[in-house]
Amino acid sequence: MSVALQPSVHSSSSSRHAAVSIDGVFKRFGNVHAVKDISLEIPERSLCGFLGPNGAGKSTAIRMIMSIITPDAGTVEVLGSSALKMKDRIGYLPEERGLYRKMKVGEFIGYMARLKGVHASGLARRIDDWLERLALPGVAKRRCEELSKGQQQKIQLLSAIIHAPDLLILDEPFSGLDPINGRLVIDLIRSEQARGATIIFSTHQMHTAEALCDKVVLINKGEKLLDATLAELRAQHDDRGLVCEPRSNAQAFADEVIRRRVASAARVHDNGTVDLDLATGSTTESAMRGVLEIAPMRSVALRRMNLDDIFVQLVSASDGSANRTTNQGASIDA
Amino acid sequence: MPDRRSPSYLGKIALIAWREFRHTALTKGFIFGAVAMPILGFGVIAVIPAMLSQKSPPLVGTIVVADPSGKILPRAKTILETPRTKMEKAEEFATHPPTDTSGRFDAMSEIVNEDLQQIEVVWRSDDSPNAIETIKSELANGAILAGASITAETLDPALDATSFGLYIPSSLSPKHVRQISRALQKAVEDERIARSGLDRAMLARLSNQPDPATTRVSPAGIEAKERTELRLLVPGAFMFLLWICVFTSANYLLTTTIEEKSNKVMEVLLAAASPMQLLAGKIVGYSMVSAVMLVMYGGLGIAGLSVASMMDLVPLSHLVYLVLYFVMAYFMVSSMMAAVGSAVSDLREAQSLVTPVMLVLIVPIMLWMPIIENPNGTLATVASFVPPAIPFVMILRVTASTDQIPLWQTLLSIVWGFGCAFGMLWIAARIFRVGVLMQGKPPTPRELVRWAFVR
Numbered sequence: 001m002s003v004a005l006q007p008s009v010h011s012s013s014s015s016r017h018a019a020v021s022i023d024g025v026f027k028r029f030g031n032v033h034a035v036k037d038i039s040l041e042i043p044e045r046s047l048c049g050f051l052g053p054n055g056a057g058k059s060t061a062i063r064m065i066m067s068i069i070t071p072d073a074g075t076v077e078v079l080g081s082s083a084l085k086m087k088d089r090i091g092y093l094p095e096e097r098g099l100y101r102k103m104k105v106g107e108f109i110g111y112m113a114r115l116k117g118v119h120a121s122g123l124a125r126r127i128d129d130w131l132e133r134l135a136l137p138g139v140a141k142r143r144c145e146e147l148s149k150g151q152q153q154k155i156q157l158l159s160a161i162i163h164a165p166d167l168l169i170l171d172e173p174f175s176g177l178d179p180i181n182g183r184l185v186i187d188l189i190r191s192e193q194a195r196g197a198t199i200i201f202s203t204h205q206m207h208t209a210e211a212l213c214d215k216v217v218l219i220n221k222g223e224k225l226l227d228a229t230l231a232e233l234r235a236q237h238d239d240r241g242l243v244c245e246p247r248s249n250a251q252a253f254a255d256e257v258i259r260r261r262v263a264s265a266a267r268v269h270d271n272g273t274v275d276l277d278l279a280t281g282s283t284t285e286s287a288m289r290g291v292l293e294i295a296p297m298r299s300v301a302l303r304r305m306n307l308d309d310i311f312v313q314l315v316s317a318s319d320g321s322a323n324r325t326t327n328q329g330a331s332i333d334a
Numbered sequence: 335m336p337d338r339r340s341p342s343y344l345g346k347i348a349l350i351a352w353r354e355f356r357h358t359a360l361t362k363g364f365i366f367g368a369v370a371m372p373i374l375g376f377g378v379i380a381v382i383p384a385m386l387s388q389k390s391p392p393l394v395g396t397i398v399v400a401d402p403s404g405k406i407l408p409r410a411k412t413i414l415e416t417p418r419t420k421m422e423k424a425e426e427f428a429t430h431p432p433t434d435t436s437g438r439f440d441a442m443s444e445i446v447n448e449d450l451q452q453i454e455v456v457w458r459s460d461d462s463p464n465a466i467e468t469i470k471s472e473l474a475n476g477a478i479l480a481g482a483s484i485t486a487e488t489l490d491p492a493l494d495a496t497s498f499g500l501y502i503p504s505s506l507s508p509k510h511v512r513q514i515s516r517a518l519q520k521a522v523e524d525e526r527i528a529r530s531g532l533d534r535a536m537l538a539r540l541s542n543q544p545d546p547a548t549t550r551v552s553p554a555g556i557e558a559k560e561r562t563e564l565r566l567l568v569p570g571a572f573m574f575l576l577w578i579c580v581f582t583s584a585n586y587l588l589t590t591t592i593e594e595k596s597n598k599v600m601e602v603l604l605a606a607a608s609p610m611q612l613l614a615g616k617i618v619g620y621s622m623v624s625a626v627m628l629v630m631y632g633g634l635g636i637a638g639l640s641v642a643s644m645m646d647l648v649p650l651s652h653l654v655y656l657v658l659y660f661v662m663a664y665f666m667v668s669s670m671m672a673a674v675g676s677a678v679s680d681l682r683e684a685q686s687l688v689t690p691v692m693l694v695l696i697v698p699i700m701l702w703m704p705i706i707e708n709p710n711g712t713l714a715t716v717a718s719f720v721p722p723a724i725p726f727v728m729i730l731r732v733t734a735s736t737d738q739i740p741l742w743q744t745l746l747s748i749v750w751g752f753g754c755a756f757g758m759l760w761i762a763a764r765i766f767r768v769g770v771l772m773q774g775k776p777p778t779p780r781e782l783v784r785w786a787f788v789r
Contacts (some may be wrong), residue, residue, distance in 0.1 A: 069771060087606060087607070088606075097602065111353055115606035269366055
């Protein structure tokens with residue numbers, strides 16, 4: 001594998017005990033290598049995002065963490081043991097949603113809770129409280145099939161957290177949700193983390209992962225491309241640039257910046273913003289001062305590569321079609 | 335934080351079993367189909383006699399008989415007014431069944447009920463030459479109920495007269511027509527016998543065909559009364575009871591497993607329970623469904639036999655064997671259905687795998703008659719040890735045989751049968767744990783074998 005940016009395999013932030021520890025795991029389905037030699041540790045109480053394109057092997061990795069499928073080689077340790085023994089301490093939302101269509105919502109959640117060891121006394125009240133919290137009041141008596149797709153997804157999420165798990169694994173928890181419900185789920189994930197749960201979720205929504213995660217793991221074609229905390233990631237992918245929005249004549253501003261050697265390159269966008277690549281030897285502070293001396297500005301901000309860019313960059317490099325330059329000039333909100 | 339205590343291994347199985355039972359047996363569809371319908375059926379059978387016992391409409395009016403001999407009127411009057419015994423009615427129904435549906439229904443009603451009908455008939459003789467014209471005119475103006483013309487030829491035993499004239503108004507009910515006809519027919523018959531100088535009672539005795547009192551004597555010298563119904567109906571009833579209860583619940587197991595796979599709820603369940611717990615819970619749950627059906631249908635059958643005072647057809651030992659072979663049959667069939675259900679993704683795909691299972695299960699039905707004809711024959715003996723036919727064949731044999739089945743065969747069938755049942759369960763479990771997570775095209779038989787025997 002040839003990857004331009006290769007961060008460390010293990011996060012340096014894992015001073016806490018690992019909630020999940022995967023070591024040299026392989027899984028093959030027929031001739032397809034779904035997972036190839038993945039090793040990683042997810043610290044307790046952390047919020048870890050599994051990122052990767054479709055068919056990358058995220059769900060296979062998650063299923064192996066859940067012990068729903070067994071790896072061909074390697075070991076998976078969950079909460080210090082096997083997931084088989086820890087099922088009741090784990091909450092799981094699979095990628096493919098499933099409910100008993102004819103079962104009443106309250107019964108379904110209650111059944112899952114009972115299977116996870118929640119005592120029957122007070123369970124109905126607890127379910128009602130949670131339904132209220134998820135903006136689904138009064139649906140306990142309705143059949144699952146009577147709910148909308150988004151509502152069904154929230155019911156499934158609730159059935160994964162009703163037993164207050166120590167480890168919560170959510171496979172694509174935001175897919176199919178509108179922005180309001182997406183925000184509701186984000187709040188729920190944050191509150192579960194605040195309660196003390198370790199959370200792993202897979203997603204394609206990079207901005208959500210960036211906003212939520214302590215750490216991200218990027219998988220492509222069954223291989224781990226990235227395993228780092230967001231802080232580490234930002235440090236590694238700091239591309240030393242500014243995004244400026246001059247009050248007038250962006251092109252004249254860009255020319256002047258180059259002429260004064262404040263930046264080594266400047267790209268003017270249609271929306272009037274200018275991307276600057278800092279010159280060798282200049283700091284962001286000196287560059288900002290230089291920019292403000294050239295022209296009055298609406299805004300000046302540090303340019304950061306976001307997770308979306310890093311994702312595209314790493315996956316593209318991994319796929320052998322380096323299209324890094326096309327992404328480099330994209331407009332970025334700091 | 336909820337009150338959380340990890341349920342035991344068996345606790346999870348019990349939870350799964352209860353859910354499966356509750357969502358199958360405690361549904362409106364099941365209660366209506368498997369519980370209410372048999373009760374309704376039984377109720378209808380019990381209620382029909384009561385419905386039939388409704389009092390018939392009264393037979394009131396004047397019947398005119400044109401009979402030169404004058405013998406028919408008093409005979410017919412006596413016959414019509416004398417209540418018949420149930421046996422007499424049944425014999426008449428057997429020898430002269432009414433040709434129309436309504437007639438047969440009325441005749442059956444008469445057999446089961448006492449004669450409560452009000453009969454107020456005035457008989458009048460009319461020997462005038464134009465009696466028939468008078469009868470017709472009186473019928474037209476509603477003065478009489480019916481009129482009959484019995485000629486001398488009709489009464490002559492030497493002649494073979496096949497009819498007599500009966501005149502009725504258009505409004506007379508078929509039941510009343512049959513009553514009047516029967517009284518007149520019987521009167522003519524009696525008069526002919528009297529004229530021939532024969533004794534009617536003697537005639538009845540002479541024409542009575544005696545029934546054989548059959549006793550079967552076994553090589554061991556044990557005598558048993560031959561009961562045809564015992565040898566044909568009871569074994570069939572036992573086997574079909576077993577077959578229907580086991581197959582219905584195993585079919586539920588198949589469809590719910592497929593539904594859980596196609597609904598994608600399987601993965602949610604497997605996050606909470608192991609495949610073995612899931613399979614065990616499902617099998618236990620549907621065994622309760624099956625048991626409910628067995629108790630319902632079997633109980634109704636026994637209640638029916640009890641009402642008919644025929645409980646001697648079902649000795650207690652048969653019921654013990656029924657329970658034993660029911661458990662064996664259920665584990666065998668449900669194992670096969672669970673394996674098939676786990677291996678496919680929808681019902682359409684299941685057809686190709688269920689067909690061989692069904693063919694195997696139909697074999698005992700095909701062997702029903704040959705086995706009860708010769709319960710200790712080679713075919714029956716060999717089939718008693720071929721799974722999954724064992725429980726079905728054995729229940730046929732033990733309930734059909736007038737001879738004792740060799741004890742070693744009974745014991746071996748039980749031991750071998752339960753061994754096979756648990757073997758099938760083991761194979762089903764191996765297939766189930768792989769199959770439940772498989773999506774896409776259904777496996778080939780070769781792949782199923784690999785799932786079962788290769789890690």
